[in-house]
Amino acid sequence: MRRSLRVVCRDSLAATPTAAVAKKRPVKDVKVEVKEEATAVTKPRSSSSKRIKKEPIPSPDKEGTTPEPPALASKKASKKELEKAAQLDTYLSFIHTRREQTGDSNKLVGAHVSGASGLENAVFNAAKIGARAFAFFTRSQRTWTCKPLTPDTIAAFHAAMKRFGYAPGDVVPHGSYLLNCGSPDAGVLQKSRDGLLDEVRRCEALGLTLYNFHPGATKNEISVDECLDLIAESIEQTLQQTTGVTILVENMSNQGCVLRVHLACVSSWDLYTSIWPRNVHDLSK
Numbered sequence: 001m002r003r004s005l006r007v008v009c010r011d012s013l014a015a016t017p018t019a020a021v022a023k024k025r026p027v028k029d030v031k032v033e034v035k036e037e038a039t040a041v042t043k044p045r046s047s048s049s050k051r052i053k054k055e056p057i058p059s060p061d062k063e064g065t066t067p068e069p070p071a072l073a074s075k076k077a078s079k080k081e082l083e084k085a086a087q088l089d090t091y092l093s094f095i096h097t098r099r100e101q102t103g104d105s106n107k108l109v110g111a112h113v114s115g116a117s118g119l120e121n122a123v124f125n126a127a128k129i130g131a132r133a134f135a136f137f138t139r140s141q142r143t144w145t146c147k148p149l150t151p152d153t154i155a156a157f158h159a160a161m162k163r164f165g166y167a168p169g170d171v172v173p174h175g176s177y178l179l180n181c182g183s184p185d186a187g188v189l190q191k192s193r194d195g196l197l198d199e200v201r202r203c204e205a206l207g208l209t210l211y212n213f214h215p216g217a218t219k220n221e222i223s224v225d226e227c228l229d230l231i232a233e234s235i236e237q238t239l240q241q242t243t244g245v246t247i248l249v250e251n252m253s254n255q256g257c258v259l260r261v262h263l264a265c266v267s268s269w270d271l272y273t274s275i276w277p278r279n280v281h282d283l284s285k
Contacts (some may be wrong), residue, residue: 004141091127095164098130108133108170118208119153133170135212138202141176144191146198149205157206168209172248175199175213181234182216182227192216193234199240203245212248 056065110131115122126134139146183189201213218227
């Protein structure tokens with residue numbers, strides 16, 4: 001039996017055609033093909049293929065912090081704008097409530113508020129505390145020279161005044177602390193007069209009708225009467241170059257050489273008799 005199986009297997013193998021044995025290629029041919037394949041793999045893509053543009057990675061700034069991507073910064077800005085809008089709506093509701101609660105009173109009670117980062121913020125800050133009137137600085141109170149008001153600043157202030165229901169007479173801008181319109185120093189006096197005129201003109205541009213400032217100081221170099229005369233001249237010069245703004249003289253506490261103006265002194269001014277009651281208010285009434 002075993003023998004017959006071996007015979008059958010041998011005959012079957014003899015009948016099967018022998019597979020062709022692959023020839024060994026020379027090593028040189030193999031190296032050439034491998035080199036050609038490697039060249040084909042590393043061949044750059046054609047210009048027609050789409051390329052993915054990589055966004056540049058923001059580099060750290062001088063403080064060592066990496067700036068936010070534009071999309072994220074825009075999203076945060078939108079969030080801040082929404083939060084500010086919600087705050088202003090709250091202020092608007094509050095000031096309306098306060099006016100309803102105090103509607104039977106003619107007294108306009110308020111405070112000096114900040115107008116930093118935009119004069120319209122003075123309106124917002126006044127409404128925030130429920131003030132029916134407010135004071136603020138129309139420019140920096142500690143520098144002589146300031147940038148002029150821009151049309152955008154003026155428009156934003158007008159829009160805020162209208163939205164929150166404030167009238168021009170509800171606002172009393174305050175003069176710079178540097179002003180000394182009775183100064184014995186000619187240079188300081190001229191800068192004070194220029195500053196006074198500039199601030200009153202700012203009130204004109206903002207549509208306001210009142211302006212308040214401290215008169216000045218003798219610096220222990222001139223008499224009170226001489227100082228009063230200089231103040232009167234300063235106001236007169238300003239009124240001749242402006243219209244529609246009433247100048248309020250705020251009394252002072254007579255610290256050192258600071259002028260404390262008695263109402264009797266004010267009534268003796270030539271200014272009082274020449275232009276009253278056009279633009280100067282007697283605070284005794």
